[in-house]
Amino acid sequence: MRYLIRVSYDGTLFYGFQVQPNLRTVQGELEKAVSYLNRQTPTKIYASGRTDRGVHAMGQMAHFDLSIPIPPEKVQKGLNSNLPEDIYVSSVSLVPDDFHCRYSVHKKTYLYKINMGEYNPMERNYVYQLGKKLNVSSMEDASKVFLGVHDFRSFIDSEEVRENTVREIFDISFQTQGDFLEIRFVGNGFLKYQVRNIVGALILVGLSKKTKEDLEELLARKSRKKALKGAPACGLYLESVDYFDKEKEH
């Protein structure tokens, strides 16, 4: 029986999502809880993708198989009672055996939160405390550079990446409420550090330190040389993961 779960977590106290020996990770905690439920049999989980250290999630998705069938509501209850308080399973459903949490992804939505106003200690791990006013309409205009299919090599991890770095961004939207700014990215998938590096570049536009043309040029360069500083992890949330219509897909 294959189960699909929706998970929210506070990334602050984790060394990222992916299992690492002797470090507290989201996957590690989830696998402990799932394995316990699965008659104490070590059980792997497969997520839609990793999130980095300090990054949060409202809607991470993961799947796993149980050797004995358990009703989804009981799986949810069982997992939540065995998970630490910074992880929460918000839904559980049964999926076909050939469903894969990573390969069946249709689109992902990431959210980045910025406080342009006074420092708020309560939100220091949940909203980037920029403390500077941004010209949001110039950021909005510059963000159009990233829409569509691009090789995002200039906006990824600084290390050498061998994989295909072409991705499609469907939408980037901005929402302000007072000093609070949210930027939402929807795409078919995102590379490591891609959202944070794009947000870092857009912030420079919002501070009039870079122009839309600078970002265009940087994107076209397809290289991490002269890369701009990324925005910190604490402001980033994996908001949701959408799958292709299961009926049509199978």
Added chain:
Amino acid sequence: MRYLIRVSYDGTLFYGFQVQPNLRTVQGELEKAVSYLNRQTPTKIYASGRTDRGVHAMGQMAHFDLSIPIPPEKVQKGLNSNLPEDIYVSSVSLVPDDFHCRYSVHKKTYLYKINMGEYNPMERNYVYQLGKKLNVSSMEDASKVFLGVHDFRSFIDSEEVRENTVREIFDISFQTQGDFLEIRFVGNGFLKYQVRNIVGALILVGLSKKTKEDLEELLARKSRKKALKGAPACGLYLESVDYFDKEKEH
């Protein structure tokens, strides 16, 4: 020179406000920073009152004296650069030598935040994750019991309290946004655990487990016997402290 500061802090990682030997407290961290600024001379600070372990503040007030005059803007900068990231000084002003942060208080505002909806791991230390729908209008009606001058002995710390337990509550107001409920208390001062115990009682009314009359009776009893369970610290914020008009007062 006497300085009045406005301080916000995240109470999660402190053993409350008041200095305690070998424990991390808000007052302890503030006194370290103030003493450093005051030519490394041990300097005491006086706050409007304590907050308990896990309780937050947006607008705690405190005063201290410096032996050498420093412009308020420089005091703010100096303190913030020496304070940990979970404390922030949001304003500094000069006050007369006979101003006292505790004895000159006119009114205090406390805010209590409740999530009636799905568990949110990101807010577990900042909003009480009740996870149950409340009948807010019945809570609003029952809250009227507490308005005005009362002996709040039934709603304080369970230990024996010798001090005067009469206080005046000027206003209790409710604000909902979706599953999110905020209850704001304005009064001339609050006793230890008073707000949390009143919120705990109001929640029972919101769950139809107690009535307005039950709370009336409990208040009249003036005893902690048969006291109701208080709401957890994490939802509570000292929002602001107002002082009597300084001109009129002196």
